[in-house]
Amino acid sequence: MNIAIIKYNAGNIRSVSFALERLGYKPIITGDHDTIRKADKVIFPGVGEASTTMAFLKQNGLHELIPSLTQPVLGICLGLQLMCKYSEEGDTECLGIFNAPVKKFIPLKDVSPKQKIPHMGWNNLTHVKSPLFNPELEGEFVYFVHSYYVPTGAETIAQANYIHPFSAALQKDNFFATQFHPEKSGSVGEQILKNFLSLK
Structure with a gap:
């Protein structure tokens, strides 16, 4: 199986590659358009800031390539946020794959203890659905690090709760995305990555 991890100016790409290697795969970290188009699966990870990252995607034509992909695509953390319509971070127009802000x-x-931002650490998944999740993953814990969130909506396929419910994962057609980091979420994250890689 050919797995392409999209290379751009974002952190955390190597940890995703290592997680896939632990599962027995050899992903390619690349920004080459043809390689990404021909891959069986594409992963769009990221840790960083929305506006500067979108500027990089535009400079390299990735803002047009990513929404045009037809194979299964998985966004992670900032990847999820950039696949949405708009981000309050830097007042940024994003890729518009998901119709969500x-x-x-x-x-x-007046809440004690005061909630800290970013939301950082382990939180449990609820309302899981779609082929990305086994039903038994309902209630399991995964690892989050984020200051921005997507409200729950029609494209939400898993929820978590911090301050209020938010989208832990999204899906539209062949595009999937998680706000949490499956590559840092132990055996639960491994199962979610396996589920993604088994998609047709």
Whole structure:
């Protein structure tokens, strides 16, 4: 199986590659358009800031390539947010694959203890659906690090709750995305990656 990890100016790409290698695969980290188009699966990971990252994608034509892909695509963390319509981070127009906004977490007033931003650490998944998740993953814990979130909506395929419910994962057609980091989520994350790689 050919797995392409999209190379761009974002962190965390290597950890995704290592996670796939632990599962027995040899992914290619690349920004080459033809290689990405020909891959069986594409992963769009990321840790970084939305506006500068979108600027890089545009400079390299990836803003047009990614939405045009027809094979299964998995966005992770910033990858999920950039696949949405708009992000409050840097007042950024994003790729528009998901018809959803990305909003900044605002701590609730008069709540003790005060919620910290970013939301960092383990949180459980609820309302899981789609081939990305086994039913038994309902309630399991995965690892998050983010200051921005996507509200729940029609494209939500898993939820988590921090300050309020938000989309832990999204799906539209062949595009899947997780706000959490499956590559840092132990055996649960491994199962989710396996599920993605088994998609047709």
